[in-house]
Amino acid sequence: QKEVEQNSGPLSVPEGAIASLNCTYSDRGSQSFFWYRQYSGKSPELIMFIYSNGDKEDGRFTAQLNKASQYVSLLIRDSQPSDSATYLCAVNIRDYKLSFGAGTTVTVRA
Amino acid sequence: EAGVAQSPRYKIIEKRQSVAFWCNPISGHATLYWYQQILGQGPKLLIQFQNNGVVDDSQLPKDRFSAERLKGVDSTLKIQPAKLEDSAVYLCASSLTGTGMRETQYFGPGTRLLVL
Numbered sequence: 657q658k659e660v661e662q663n664s665g666p667l668s669v670p671e672g673a674i675a676s677l678n679c680t681y682s683d684r685g686s687q688s689f690f691w692y693r694q695y696s697g698k699s700p701e702l703i704m705f706i707y708s709n710g711d712k713e714d715g716r717f718t719a720q721l722n723k724a725s726q727y728v729s730l731l732i733r734d735s736q737p738s739d740s741a742t743y744l745c746a747v748n749i750r751d752y753k754l755s756f757g758a759g760t761t762v763t764v765r766a
Numbered sequence: 767e768a769g770v771a772q773s774p775r776y777k778i779i780e781k782r783q784s785v786a787f788w789c790n791p792i793s794g795h796a797t798l799y800w801y802q803q804i805l806g807q808g809p810k811l812l813i814q815f816q817n818n819g820v821v822d823d824s825q826l827p828k829d830r831f832s833a834e835r836l837k838g839v840d841s842t843l844k845i846q847p848a849k850l851e852d853s854a855v856y857l858c859a860s861s862l863t864g865t866g867m868r869e870t871q872y873f874g875p876g877t878r879l880l881v882l
């Protein structure tokens with residue numbers, strides 16, 4: 657079983673729609689969860705982090721965490737072409753280390 | 767504040783040759799990470815340094831990969847000899863202490879390696 661799994665892509669959404677990205681993790685003791693955005697040929701950049709169950713909103717981004725289900729998601733509202741990228745879910749698994757999922761590629765159609 | 771710096775940005779070598787990558791973390795960051803990202807996959811941690819000591823190198827192929835962080839600042843990752851499957855982007859990241867569950871890691875631009 658992989659430590660972090662993301663829904664397979666690619667995900668194509670029309671401009672202005674909501675993009676929904678999902679991530680599950682195997683270590684029930686994980687406490688910190690991060691979403692990184694990676695444009696093609698670029699390095700990952702942090703866009704959201706969440707530590708507590710529930711929702712966390714930051715602009716057009718909402719992260720949702722359900723520790724009982726070992727599930728974390730990212731919603732992108734009012735999707736823009738500039739949101740087209742690969743989104744990496746990262747989980748702090750133990751000893752302060754991050755384990756990354758394979759990423760979900762999002763394409764926003766104009 | 768300057769970000770994580772890496773060089774070179776691109777490198778093409780033939781198999782069995784050697785190659786070295788350099789990383790300069792954000793000033794004041796105690797922890798430095800080297801990741802390998804193969805196309806279509808997420809970054810995989812190769813080695814983690816806390817100051818100039820190794821915290822975790824469990825996924826570093828030690829028969830061909832080596833890394834050092836002298837004086838607790840800059841770091842060098844070396845591959846000798848390179849194999850075709852080493853073709854990947856090598857990402858360097860740093861964080862302030864490396865001992866916080868909520869701590870953010872900041873990534874450099876990466877070095878894209880192609881082994882022919």
